[in-house]
Amino acid sequence: MSDTPSPSVELDDQLCFALYAASRAVTARYRPMLDRMGLTYPQYLVMMLLWETDGQTVGQLGSRLALDSGTLSPLLKRLTTAGLVTRHRRVDDERSVSIQLTAEGKALQSQALQVSDEMIGALGLTIAEFDHLKAELRTLTDRVAADGNTAPA
Template sequence: MTNRDEDERAATGSLLLDDQLCFALYAAQRAVTAAYRPVLEELGLTYPQYLVLLVLWERGETTVKELGAALRLDYGTVSPLLKRLESAGVVRRERAAHDERSVLIACTGRGEELRERAARVPSALQTATGLDGADVARLREELWQLTHRARTAAERPF
């Protein structure tokens, strides 16, 4: 089948699974997460835990609410991640002195030590996927554009 045939199927609203953008994104996300797994297992982290630590390494101490917003996750999803990371001694949680309703999250010394070891994760994934820096930058930019467009579309009725 030619690219033109594929373009025509997509334009006419094909219901074939492999023609669905959402399925291609889902399959890619699962494959990328699986590619991260061996490297993250060496650190004792799951992929979602790694994402939490990326935010904390970048921003330092932050609130649960801010962490959830950065990861685009709700409280019910973030809270169990934080509990497991706290049990592992990687993060600490404490009530904010200025507002006891707010919970602050920060890395412990162990969490900061993981940062040094995690520095090789991005290059390991790049090597595993065979993407060069330009490929990664282009793909990331296209995905952020798609994210923005999809969010905008979700906010307005058809």
């Protein structure tokens, strides 16, 4: 007897559907909080990376978020138009564009802490469950990415 799941075409047996449904539910839960901040979920992810380390390049952001420049560039343009970031060609490499938070962009970080706190509460997980779930999802991402042509998230 095998220790792996049996092949199936039933929707409820599919891990991909469970991940898809969970992702949609979590993103939907974020939406009203991010609307108050004036951000979409992908913009929020970019802002989180910039709050971690300001001045990252478009390439660094794209790599971390597994987004290509065709997806990331319009997103960054909207953040620039909103006055949350500035974009500058790097002096040491003119092909590279550095993204900097504005004062308004930095100020949103305190609201992001409230969003994080609310989401943690909504999940209702213990610290151990929270850490375990993140670790399992990262392992899943790494295994799928290593076996296919997708970039790890």
